[in-house]
Amino acid sequence: MKYIEEFQNPDLARRLLDDIHSIVTRPWALMEVCGGQTHTIIRHGIDQLLPEQVELIHGPGCPVCVTPLEVIDKALEIASRPEVIFCSFGDMLRVPGTGRDLFRVRSEGGDVRIVYSPLDALKVAQQNPDREVVFFGIGFETTAPPNAMTVYQARRLGIPNFSLLVSHVRVPPAIEAIMQSPSCRVQGFLAAGHVCSVMGMREYPELAERFQVPIVVTGFEPLDILEGVRRTVLQLERGEHTVENAYPRAVHPDGNPAALTMLEDVFEVTDRAWRGIGTIPDSGWRLSTRYRDYDAEYRFSVTGIATEEPAECRSGEVLQGLLKPHECEAFGTTCTPRNPLGATMVSSEGACAAYYLYRRLDIRTAPRETSPVA
Amino acid sequence: MPETTEALNATVTATAGVPGEAPVLDLTAWTCPAPLRDQPRVVMGHGGGGALSAELVQHVFAPAYGGDVLAQLADSAVVSLGGARLAFSTDSYVVRPLFFPGGSIGDLAVNGTVNDLAMSGARAAYLSCGFILEEGVELSVVARVANALGAAARRAGVEVATGDTKVVDAGHGDGIFINTAGIGLVPAGVDLRPQRVVPGDVVIASGAIGVHGVAIMSVREGLEFGVEIESDCAALGGLVETMLAVTPDLHVLRDPTRGGLAAALNEIAVASGTGVVIQERNVPVPPAVANACAVLGLDPLYVANEGKLVAFVPREHAEAVLEAMRAHPLGAEATVIGEAVEAHPGMVVARTGLGGTRVVDLPIGEQLPRIC
Amino acid sequence: MCLAVPGRVMDIEERDGTRMATVDFGGVVKEVCLEYLPDLQVGEYAIVHVGFALQRLDEESARKTLDLFAELGLLQKEFGDPWELAAEAGGTSPTGGADVPQEVQQ
Numbered sequence: 001m002k003y004i005e006e007f008q009n010p011d012l013a014r015r016l017l018d019d020i021h022s023i024v025t026r027p028w029a030l031m032e033v034c035g036g037q038t039h040t041i042i043r044h045g046i047d048q049l050l051p052e053q054v055e056l057i058h059g060p061g062c063p064v065c066v067t068p069l070e071v072i073d074k075a076l077e078i079a080s081r082p083e084v085i086f087c088s089f090g091d092m093l094r095v096p097g098t099g100r101d102l103f104r105v106r107s108e109g110g111d112v113r114i115v116y117s118p119l120d121a122l123k124v125a126q127q128n129p130d131r132e133v134v135f136f137g138i139g140f141e142t143t144a145p146p147n148a149m150t151v152y153q154a155r156r157l158g159i160p161n162f163s164l165l166v167s168h169v170r171v172p173p174a175i176e177a178i179m180q181s182p183s184c185r186v187q188g189f190l191a192a193g194h195v196c197s198v199m200g201m202r203e204y205p206e207l208a209e210r211f212q213v214p215i216v217v218t219g220f221e222p223l224d225i226l227e228g229v230r231r232t233v234l235q236l237e238r239g240e241h242t243v244e245n246a247y248p249r250a251v252h253p254d255g256n257p258a259a260l261t262m263l264e265d266v267f268e269v270t271d272r273a274w275r276g277i278g279t280i281p282d283s284g285w286r287l288s289t290r291y292r293d294y295d296a297e298y299r300f301s302v303t304g305i306a307t308e309e310p311a312e313c314r315s316g317e318v319l320q321g322l323l324k325p326h327e328c329e330a331f332g333t334t335c336t337p338r339n340p341l342g343a344t345m346v347s348s349e350g351a352c353a354a355y356y357l358y359r360r361l362d363i364r365t366a367p368r369e370t371s372p373v374a
Numbered sequence: 375m376p377e378t379t380e381a382l383n384a385t386v387t388a389t390a391g392v393p394g395e396a397p398v399l400d401l402t403a404w405t406c407p408a409p410l411r412d413q414p415r416v417v418m419g420h421g422g423g424g425a426l427s428a429e430l431v432q433h434v435f436a437p438a439y440g441g442d443v444l445a446q447l448a449d450s451a452v453v454s455l456g457g458a459r460l461a462f463s464t465d466s467y468v469v470r471p472l473f474f475p476g477g478s479i480g481d482l483a484v485n486g487t488v489n490d491l492a493m494s495g496a497r498a499a500y501l502s503c504g505f506i507l508e509e510g511v512e513l514s515v516v517a518r519v520a521n522a523l524g525a526a527a528r529r530a531g532v533e534v535a536t537g538d539t540k541v542v543d544a545g546h547g548d549g550i551f552i553n554t555a556g557i558g559l560v561p562a563g564v565d566l567r568p569q570r571v572v573p574g575d576v577v578i579a580s581g582a583i584g585v586h587g588v589a590i591m592s593v594r595e596g597l598e599f600g601v602e603i604e605s606d607c608a609a610l611g612g613l614v615e616t617m618l619a620v621t622p623d624l625h626v627l628r629d630p631t632r633g634g635l636a637a638a639l640n641e642i643a644v645a646s647g648t649g650v651v652i653q654e655r656n657v658p659v660p661p662a663v664a665n666a667c668a669v670l671g672l673d674p675l676y677v678a679n680e681g682k683l684v685a686f687v688p689r690e691h692a693e694a695v696l697e698a699m700r701a702h703p704l705g706a707e708a709t710v711i712g713e714a715v716e717a718h719p720g721m722v723v724a725r726t727g728l729g730g731t732r733v734v735d736l737p738i739g740e741q742l743p744r745i746c
Numbered sequence: 747m748c749l750a751v752p753g754r755v756m757d758i759e760e761r762d763g764t765r766m767a768t769v770d771f772g773g774v775v776k777e778v779c780l781e782y783l784p785d786l787q788v789g790e791y792a793i794v795h796v797g798f799a800l801q802r803l804d805e806e807s808a809r810k811t812l813d814l815f816a817e818l819g820l821l822q823k824e825f826g827d828p829w830e831l832a833a834e835a836g837g838t839s840p841t842g843g844a845d846v847p848q849e850v851q852q
Contacts, residue, residue, distance in 0.1 A: 001805050002772065003752035003791055004668070007527050012815040019818045036748055043729015063745070063748075087596075090742035091671075105414035115741060116670070117797025119779060142748035143745060146798040149781055157762060187793070194748045197793055197801035220750075222728055223815060248807040250496045250793045256801055259782045600775030665772035669750045745749055745796055 001257075003249065007221030016226035017049055020233060027053040028236050029185050030229060031178070033171055034192035035062030036220050037146070044222045053164040054233060057185075060174055060274060061192055063139040064091050068273040071138075071167040072097035074302040078134055078165060079105045079112050081300070085128060087121035088136040090114045098307055118150035118164075125162035134296045137164045142194040144168045145259035148266035151287065151294050158329055165296040166286050169272055171195050172203040173283035179211040188216040188223075188232040190225070200255025206244045212241045218245035266291055394481075421468075423632025424547040424737035447645075448567070449629065459562075461496035463487055464555035472519060472549055476604025480522030483552040483682060485609045488530045489629045493586065493613040493683065494557030495566050495622075499533040503554050507539065508547030519550055522729055530609035532556065558611075563622040568624040568645035568686075575714040576692035577650065578685045580613060580699060581606070581707040583635050584663035587677035597670065597743065603662045608681030613704045617685065620698045625686040629679065633737045636675040638684050639722045640736040646686075650722040652712030652734070658719045671744035675724075676737050686714060750795035752803055753778065755788050769794060 032038060033069045038058045041047050047056050052307050060066055074096045079086035086102070093112065094100040106112040111131075115121050125133035137147040147164060154162040171192060178184055191204060196217045208215045214235035218228030227246045234243065245251055265288070272284025287295045419426040436444060443451045450463030467483045488498040503523065527534050589605040591597050609627065617624060626646070630638035630656060637658070643650045659674045667674045681704065687695050692710065699705030720735040753769035755845045760766070769792075776797070780786055792799035798848040820830065 001791075001808055003803050003808060004772070006808070006812055008727065010728055012812065015815055015818045034748070043726070043732060044749070045726045045732055046728065048730045049728060057780050089745040091744040093742060103417040103419065104415065107417045113596055116743060116776075116781075117779075119797050120596055139745060140748060141748060142800065145782055145800065146779075146796045149779065149798065153764065185643045192748070194750045194795060194800070197750070223812075227815070246811075249804045249811060250801050252801065256782055258784065259800065318773070320834065601773060603773075661771035666774045669751050669771050669774055669776065 004221065007143055007219070007223040010221065012223055013049075013226060016223060016230055020054065020226065020230050021051050023230070024051045024053050024233055025237060027055065028187050028233055029055045029057055030190060031057040031059045031186040032190040032225070032228070033061040033175065034061040034190075034195070034220075035059075035065065036194070037061070037190060037192070037225060040220055040222060040225055046222060046225055050229065052318070054229060056229075059178075059189075060277060061140065061171065063169065064095055065144065066169060066274040067092070067095065067138050067167050068275045068276065069097060070273065070305060070307040071165070072101075073307045074297060074305050075136055075165055076100050076105055077302050077305060078103065078296055078300045079110045080108070081132075081168055082109075082128050083132050084300075085111045085113060085124055085133045086134060086136065087113050087115045087118075087124060089138070092136055092138065103130050119153070122154055122159065122162055123149050125159050126157075129161060131161060131297075134300075135162070135164050136167045137168065139185065140169055140171060140192070140195055141199045141263075142192075142197070144196055144267065145256070148259075148262045151266055151291055152262060154294055155291070163296040163299045164287065164292050166267075167272070168267065168285040169274065170269075170283050170285065171199075172207060173280050175207055175215075175276075175282070176211075176273070177211065178282045179207070180277045186213070188214040188236055190228040190232060191215050191243075192220040193217055193224070193251055196245075196247070196251045198256050198259050200250070200260075201243055201245060201253045202255075208243050213239050215243045217243070217245045217247050217251050219250065233261050236304050278283050280332070329373065375552065418740055421632075422737065422740040423637055424740075427632075428736075436598060444696060446567075449493045450496070450556075452494050459560040460493045461494035461558050461560050462555070463494075463557075464553065465490060466551065466553040468548065468551050469590065470548060471593055472515065474593050476586075477520060477607040478522045479550060479552055480519040480524075481526045481605075481607045482501040482680060483554045484526035484530055484532065485521055485556040488532055488589070488609040488611055489554040489680075489683075491558045491698035492611045493566065493608075493627045494560055495564035495614060495618055495624075495627070495628055496555065496560045497559040497611045498530060498556045498609075500558075501554050501556045502536045502538075502554065503534050504538040505540070506547060506551040506553070507541045508549050509541055509544040511549045516550065519552075521554070526609070530611060532609075532611075558698055560561060560689050563718050564618060564624075566624060566626050568626045568642045571642060571646035571648050571686045571735050572625070572688075573646075573648050573716040574685065575625055575686040575715050576650065576689055576691050576710055577712040577714065578692065578696055578699065578708055579635070579638075579711045580610075580683045580685070580705045581661045581681075582624050582658045582663070582684060583630070583679055584659060584667065584674040584677035585682075586680040587634065588663045588666045590678070591666065591670070599666065601662050601666055601668070603660070603666075606679060606681035608704055610681065610683055610704060612704050615685070616698050616702045616705070617695050620694045621688075621691045623688060623691065624695070625684050625688060627683050629683050631678050631680060634674070634676040634678055635684060636673070636722065636734045637737055639734065642686065643722050644720045644736075646714070647719050648714040649716065649718040649720070650712060651715050651717075652722065652724050654724045655727045656709060656711050658707055658709055658711075672741050675734055676741045684711075689713075749796055750793045750800065752791050753794045753799075754791050755780075755786055755799075757788055758786075767799070769799070 041056060072095055078084055079102060095101060102112050121133060121135035151164050167281055175189060178186060201217060204215045212234050216228045216231045218224055224247060231244050231246050267285035268288040269279050269282050270284050270286045271281045292298055393644050443453055450461045453460050453462055465486045467479050469479050469482060472479045487501060491498045585603060585606040589603050592599050592601045624640055628638040628642060639650050663674050696708055699708035724732050724734050726732060751771055753771040756766045756768045756770050764813045765784060766779050769776055769778040778794050779798045783792055783802055786792055786799060786802060793801045793803060800822040
């Protein structure tokens, strides 16, 4: 068992597809919450193989997409300082702040480095005791424990020149906000498997009950996605709305207790702005006061930076699943991955970029209705 | 749509969300960040072999000094001089680290330029070699690179005919940079250009893709990982001669270096005005390459190669060319990966293993490891 | 969100008071922090995200899941094969006539 190839098997995929085709009787709109799932869907062309009645709405689950402009601007400010080595996951470098991105900071002399793991940034701090090393700690519940452990280790090992610029977001408050939106048309959720690997499933029954939606914890390989769709459609067809685990090999209902304990210690819940969406109460984590010494916002006095987001493109609606990327006026014309109007186009996981890269074919051949942009 | 960031910012009217209020989201008020237009300074992506590189050439270099020959925008230019058809090419090498599994900057400096010439059908005859050395770099390192370069030149059967050395201040270089240029004769009857591609042409890859890029990434600072894989860095002149011996009527060859197979196929699709369809499961991706890409969140189609070529071959010759390639050590794993089609001109489309399709676009700049 | 990949633990050691492992991702080897899965053993698989093992992979449930998929197909066969319909509905290629010639592939 390698846990990868087995879950990409075309024969089993066909069986799952057969089953989905046989159970669906009417249109359903499902949202896959996670950008990684969007990636699998588009990359394997899964949406083209599903029955027409099953519509997949790509959710706001890409940390690169939703990191607020204000936090990007703080990152750009900190990264521009001569004493700073700014470490980041690779895909954050292309996300535009106000007029600049981290690539541009680098071209202007900033020391911006791509790392694979936050622990690599801690290593950079140990190797450069005379420099300030800042790690850009973005991400969902999956990435929060690694970042939390890194700060914990920095304190434990006494590494004073390390700090974290934090902008973590949490999935359940986002699901709640989406369901409360007056124009919401999501009828079922494929919940993000790796978030649940950490958090477990205890946050979801209340949401499923309150909004009467099926929530199926779903993995990331093609067969996982198909099984998530199959179980959600099955529930919808039966009029059910429970929480199911379609990714049991990696999700325990209680999550990862050690990680949960660490999160409790290092972070505290806060309101968080989601880029293109708006502020969602209690939807984020920041460093708790115990770790304020390691909070880059305080260390570099950038807490005052407050950027308003310009009203131009419609990535908010795309992130909320109200608009398919190609229904946006700017899509593929003035808005491309190279010149992104919105965060959804920036990340390779973003719904627009995924569409642009993998679906431009269909969009080119299909006549496009023009609709006024808000 | 306003053209500049300033204009966009001037139109800002709304902010997203109001803290403290109930999370009922008003869609009409949702907003999105301003676009980041042209970079005022050079960014790494300008050297990535993707769209940013192409724009730099198109907007800055070509208008400044471009002529009919440069307008070919091929890996090597084909020029007539004294009655001979010469392929002429130059390339600069700035790889970090200088030594990597399976090769060094010295090997690349020979093979890269030899391969650029080979893609025009020419066997490289002479190379120039310019070293740009950083003050402080150890002479023993320079010697190791020079020896590797010499050995590679002998293997490729090319003579280094002229050279140059410059030294820059400490901190103004990265140890060793090398530029090589090369010339070679294009055999009579050989005309390799993307414009010759027609629907029905068969697309052949000479072997496993993504190997060089993964070997380099495995030793790159910040990404290090262990992998039993070595760069495929090799000179392809001999393989190309073998192919041309079957028929001089190949349509186009490309060595998919920066930007990988995706960039090479996109360049050909755009320049030829045909569509390209590849069968993803027929593209040879070694497991270690696939797994390294999975860990880093990269797509093997966009990862660099240094000893592979992709050929567009008229259908009637495809079988014989493939057979000849497989008889050559550098083409032993050659395989058909797709074909040129009339549909979707200028676009590359992959059929996925599950039976869906996806567009394989020109990369923007360098491919970035992603977390999500 | 979160590109996390299954990997197999090859060996485990303490480093700077932190439990670290060498993890094999199908021929790609990286150092991974085990602090969140303190009882993970050599030979076991875990989901790894940005250098951290976050959850043990359970082979038994993986097999059960795959068995379930296989059974779906068997049940389906009794009711005929709707695959052709599915292909007509949504699975056809928009490119048309673009198959690679089989004779050349051989």
